[in-house]
Amino acid sequence: MHHRDISLDVVLDIYTRVLRIRRFEEEVARLFRQGQLPGFVHLYIGEEAVAAGVCAALTNEDTIVSTHRGHGHVIAKGGDIKRMMAELFGKATGYCKGKGGSMHIADFGIGMLGAIGIVGGGLPIAVGAGLSAWYTGSDRVSVCFFGDGAANEGSFHESLNLASTLALPVIFVCENNQYGEFTPAANAMNITDIADRAVAYGIPGVVADGVDALEMHRITRAAVKRARAGGGPTLIEAKTHRRGSHAEGEEAFLGGQTYRDEAETAAAQANDPLLLLHTYVSEQDIAPAERLETLDADITRLVAEAVAAARNSPEPGIETVFEDLWL
Amino acid sequence: MHHRDISLDVVLDIYTRVLRIRRFEEEVARLFRQGQLPGFVHLYIGEEAVAAGVCAALTNEDTIVSTHRGHGHVIAKGGDIKRMMAELFGKATGYCKGKGGSMHIADFGIGMLGAIGIVGGGLPIAVGAGLSAWYTGSDRVSVCFFGDGAANEGSFHESLNLASTLALPVIFVCENNQYGEFTPAANAMNITDIADRAVAYGIPGVVADGVDALEMHRITRAAVKRARAGGGPTLIEAKTHRRGSHAEGEEAFLGGQTYRDEAETAAAQANDPLLLLHTYVSEQDIAPAERLETLDADITRLVAEAVAAARNSPEPGIETVFEDLWL
Amino acid sequence: MPRKTYVAAIQEALAEEMRRDSRVFLIGEDVRIGVFPSTRGLHAEFGNQRVIDTPISELAVAGAGIGAAITGLRPIVDLMFGTFLYLAFDQIANQAGAMRYMYGGQTMAPLVFMAQNGAGSSAGHHHSQAVHQFFMNMPQIKVILPSTPYDGKGLLKSAIRDDNPVLFLHSLALGGKRGDVPAEEYLIPIGLADIKRAGRDVTICSAGPTVQTALDAAKILEGEGVDAEVIDLRSLSPWDKGTVLASVAKTGRFVAVDESFPTCSAASEWCATVAEEAFHQLRAPVQRVTNKDVPMPFSPVLEQAALPSAADVIAAVRETLA
Amino acid sequence: MPRKTYVAAIQEALAEEMRRDSRVFLIGEDVRIGVFPSTRGLHAEFGNQRVIDTPISELAVAGAGIGAAITGLRPIVDLMFGTFLYLAFDQIANQAGAMRYMYGGQTMAPLVFMAQNGAGSSAGHHHSQAVHQFFMNMPQIKVILPSTPYDGKGLLKSAIRDDNPVLFLHSLALGGKRGDVPAEEYLIPIGLADIKRAGRDVTICSAGPTVQTALDAAKILEGEGVDAEVIDLRSLSPWDKGTVLASVAKTGRFVAVDESFPTCSAASEWCATVAEEAFHQLRAPVQRVTNKDVPMPFSPVLEQAALPSAADVIAAVRETLA
Numbered sequence A, B: 001m002h003h004r005d006i007s008l009d010v011v012l013d014i015y016t017r018v019l020r021i022r023r024f025e026e027e028v029a030r031l032f033r034q035g036q037l038p039g040f041v042h043l044y045i046g047e048e049a050v051a052a053g054v055c056a057a058l059t060n061e062d063t064i065v066s067t068h069r070g071h072g073h074v075i076a077k078g079g080d081i082k083r084m085m086a087e088l089f090g091k092a093t094g095y096c097k098g099k100g101g102s103m104h105i106a107d108f109g110i111g112m113l114g115a116i117g118i119v120g121g122g123l124p125i126a127v128g129a130g131l132s133a134w135y136t137g138s139d140r141v142s143v144c145f146f147g148d149g150a151a152n153e154g155s156f157h158e159s160l161n162l163a164s165t166l167a168l169p170v171i172f173v174c175e176n177n178q179y180g181e182f183t184p185a186a187n188a189m190n191i192t193d194i195a196d197r198a199v200a201y202g203i204p205g206v207v208a209d210g211v212d213a214l215e216m217h218r219i220t221r222a223a224v225k226r227a228r229a230g231g232g233p234t235l236i237e238a239k240t241h242r243r244g245s246h247a248e249g250e251e252a253f254l255g256g257q258t259y260r261d262e263a264e265t266a267a268a269q270a271n272d273p274l275l276l277l278h279t280y281v282s283e284q285d286i287a288p289a290e291r292l293e294t295l296d297a298d299i300t301r302l303v304a305e306a307v308a309a310a311r312n313s314p315e316p317g318i319e320t321v322f323e324d325l326w327l
Numbered sequence C, D: 001m002p003r004k005t006y007v008a009a010i011q012e013a014l015a016e017e018m019r020r021d022s023r024v025f026l027i028g029e030d031v032r033i034g035v036f037p038s039t040r041g042l043h044a045e046f047g048n049q050r051v052i053d054t055p056i057s058e059l060a061v062a063g064a065g066i067g068a069a070i071t072g073l074r075p076i077v078d079l080m081f082g083t084f085l086y087l088a089f090d091q092i093a094n095q096a097g098a099m100r101y102m103y104g105g106q107t108m109a110p111l112v113f114m115a116q117n118g119a120g121s122s123a124g125h126h127h128s129q130a131v132h133q134f135f136m137n138m139p140q141i142k143v144i145l146p147s148t149p150y151d152g153k154g155l156l157k158s159a160i161r162d163d164n165p166v167l168f169l170h171s172l173a174l175g176g177k178r179g180d181v182p183a184e185e186y187l188i189p190i191g192l193a194d195i196k197r198a199g200r201d202v203t204i205c206s207a208g209p210t211v212q213t214a215l216d217a218a219k220i221l222e223g224e225g226v227d228a229e230v231i232d233l234r235s236l237s238p239w240d241k242g243t244v245l246a247s248v249a250k251t252g253r254f255v256a257v258d259e260s261f262p263t264c265s266a267a268s269e270w271c272a273t274v275a276e277e278a279f280h281q282l283r284a285p286v287q288r289v290t291n292k293d294v295p296m297p298f299s300p301v302l303e304q305a306a307l308p309s310a311a312d313v314i315a316a317v318r319e320t321l322a
């Protein structure tokens, strides 16, 4: 398929975002296996097209709210890989000075209002960001990422309904990776398309191929346009899959049990968002192979530098436990 | 319209339930105006057809869960008017020994699992009652009454979805009286029919004329049959209206403000469920006029006796504050 | 000085602050009509944009307030009854109070949650619980519970101007109570107690509706020759330890009167603090007067029996003097 | 005696009770696979009907447990992390604990809510809060927080047999800890404390993970010639006042060690009670050792600094001896 309506610059931009997420996450996986990262880590590999396609349709002023699986969202919105990596290490130089960690990265400077460890916890907050835009007459839009599992939380229902009644500029992006932890989405809801839930709120619901970053982008662009024009919220369901564990090290949780069909998983993994985009970029001659290789090398180096910097960064001082409190 | 599929006995039974509710509530309104009842009172006048039509399709073993506007549900399920009235007075002889009051009447003996003052609070509990039936292989069904306002609570979403995924025998009866307190349903949701929300859960959603007790009955009967056969939950939206205040004495809340269109309200009130049923019963010669008059007189006397008994009942003893605690 | 009701004073604070700062707005269920008179009339003045009715969706409404606050506005989120905050508990505990800290100081959440707290109108358990104790436990949430029109107005205005999340609790039981409210603008700082009656013999610590209970008790005790000091904390978090400890240093006796279930209540906190920090000044065991440890019953007779009463306070004071 | 891990002991309790009583079943998110090993293997033995995976819907799942309980079953509702109970708070506070009372004794709600409580795995604020203090405040909810495999098993079995709602909290931090667990069946009554170390000089009251903190402190204090008594409350509601007061009568000194934010914490409750009921036996001010009053930070260094430590306990004990 040819995406004539997406300029070559934008395609390359989206490709870069996907690649940055991929290389970052691959490194995080390694670090976790080596026992270098505290806490829980939920990787975004396989789902990069969603964040990249969506965020490329946003300005710096537009805001996003993220989940426990949030690294990809931060990077796609333009986050600083060094400060992210330092945060994963719990270091003083991290985005949150070590107070947040993987599940709580934020960068208010780029409209990244925070990752949230409570499933469904971000939806109401995104509605509030949309309310702000509406209230001040700004044309900012608010995007909320959340999973298929989160779509079964009460907060999903209340948030979409509230955004709809006030016609707020909120775009709800459901990343349907088919599982909530170890539970297949099919066991947790009796419908095939979460997008159908839009009917309950009188708003548009769109199913998107979440592996195709350019389709994600096109659909988001339309929703953004609608929202900026006062048309209210849209629910976008991105059909996607996660490559790896629910949380890194899930083998320990599973104790030998399995929960995914291996053949199905392999098939899904063959459908790789990076590969898909790479093929398109190559076939359309958007950038010469060397340029893509240089890009990859640059990103890989950046990630390596981020790791080195994070390792060499100081632990937060004990006294900082009592900082960042009441104003 | 002729309701050939509903036997004359059942029609008379439903008529009786409607009338019992009406006469009870009229008396409660009087008592409240006279300042004889403590706390808040939410009347069901205008909505009687819903509870009556639904409950006539249930056995004594089937359970219901109710709301802040719960008197009609208790009566329709076969509740004792004396114990209800005493409870409204807060007397020791009331259903809950004066501990519950208008918003918390229960009668576990007839499968009335309780009125609940938290909007939307009953839905999860009704799912649990359905879960019990499913678990034990009983053919009991669980009915949950709730309002249009409650359909915007997260508990609505989670409860319908949970009941659907487990295919539980739960019938969700949404009493859409067009208002949640003083807010029109149209301001609180962007859709016309709450029944459409069934789509989100892959279950049937039916719009019913909530003023027509016999239609309510027919639709419920079908849903009950389906549930007993393992077909899972149904969402029934009963379009209805409340005759009077949100809560008795709402004038004090309103301070001269209005929130309903007077003409619209008058039109709705002309469409009275008791009148409708009375006309049908008379036209179909189901019972002679004298029999209906006697019925009315009997009910009126029963209510009057209930009031007298409640008045003459003792206040709960102070020591009962410490009764009904841990087993 | 003009005399106003408690609810009217609250309404005035809302109106004045909305006039002063266009970022301030009110959102909640039926705030236009005003289920409580505290929000009545605001819609007429400020319109649909600044007085926003919502669906019945406490979790989303609370969260929307937070989202609006961290993006530059100053919302007042009316959640009506304290118990309805249970539905929004996650957003308040996990987000509102923690966001600033969790994100390393990148943001602030200047918003006010409002709700009626406690019992007294025979509404039954679902509408009659006090909830302040839960929110006192949460770091970085301020909690206010005023007892007079004057305090209510001055503290609500401070709450709205505060850059942190504040839970402003008011009391149906006090709604119609009148008191002096100056015509001129004034603020009361959050965290400052007020001694509502000075005394030498025993310190009675209270807040919200229990202030009157304590004062009623003090009056009767006066007849018995006991001179009680009644402290109205007004702010529950942060709270004015200094005033309480100074009072105990003087009286040597301490009674905490709190409308709450007893365990892990505000009264527990006050007593624990006094026992830690004023132990050597104490001449008798501290005493707690709280709700009985049962759900709130409906019957007015039982409800009164379940709530802390002046008689309970008097008994506790006598214990400390025994 | 066989040695088992804390989680294995909990799993055993679940399996034994499910075998004993067919009305007992387990419901929650991913209980089949078992996010925590405490529920692992049960699905293989008991199948889909008695080990029920649900959507991520805490409010409905908790409420469904209540509905099942009042209609004759004995559900165990696994809510995974304590903070997720915030989403189910309404059902627990407004319904589970109150139903029996509210409806005049017509019903009972025999169910167990299970969740991991507190911090220690660097999971950040949203997964690391202790929640027991909230539920201790609620009338008619029992709360359990065991510190050993033996206690965990015996108390969970009692909880499942209890006719009232019980919140059974366990601790990830203790999950891998081993201890003796008899092969024979046994129960531990709810509401009974255990003296984990007898001593004469100071009473240290603790529960869950703070028991080890207290024991670590006691060991070091022993080297300084201080003989501390460490009480493990095990049940937080109802709690064993008698054992605590008897200990204070002996030692005259009291330190409460509680993993919770400080204000209105379990530690507040214990100190208030001791100050009320053992005042004349106290020879020094009571002391609280709790979390610092900040949201739970992620960094292991900061997390440790925010939690109560043995050093904090030692400092508090020294204060009481000063």
Ligand SMILES: Cc1ncc(C[n+]2csc(CCOP(=O)(O)OP(=O)(O)O)c2C)c(N)n1
Residues within 6 Å of the ligand: A068, A069, A117, A118, A119, A120, A146, A147, A148, A149, A150, A151, A175, A177, A179, A180, A181, A246, D029, D056, D058, D080, D084, D087
């Ligand atoms: C309120 C809440 N319930 C449960 C959890 C535990 N939990 C963490 S991730 C997760 C699965 C979420 O599934 P989904 O929304 O599909 O996101 P995904 O992990 O697939 O990206 C669960 C249940 C949580 N963090 N918060």
Ligand SMILES: Cc1ncc(C[n+]2csc(CCOP(=O)(O)OP(=O)(O)O)c2C)c(N)n1
Residues within 6 Å of the ligand: B068, B069, B117, B118, B119, B120, B146, B147, B148, B149, B150, B151, B175, B177, B179, B180, B181, B246, C029, C056, C058, C080, C084, C087
């Ligand atoms: C959780 C919760 N939020 C708000 C309220 C206050 N309240 C009581 S009744 C009511 C309106 C309910 O509307 P609806 O569900 O349509 O029922 P109706 O009163 O129309 O029968 C509201 C908002 C409540 N009791 N519980």
Ligand SMILES: [Mg+2]
Residues within 6 Å of the ligand: A147, A148, A149, A175, A176, A177, A178, A179, A180, A181
């Ligand atoms: Mg998922």
Ligand SMILES: [Mg+2]
Residues within 6 Å of the ligand: B147, B148, B149, B175, B176, B177, B178, B179, B180, B181
């Ligand atoms: Mg309604």
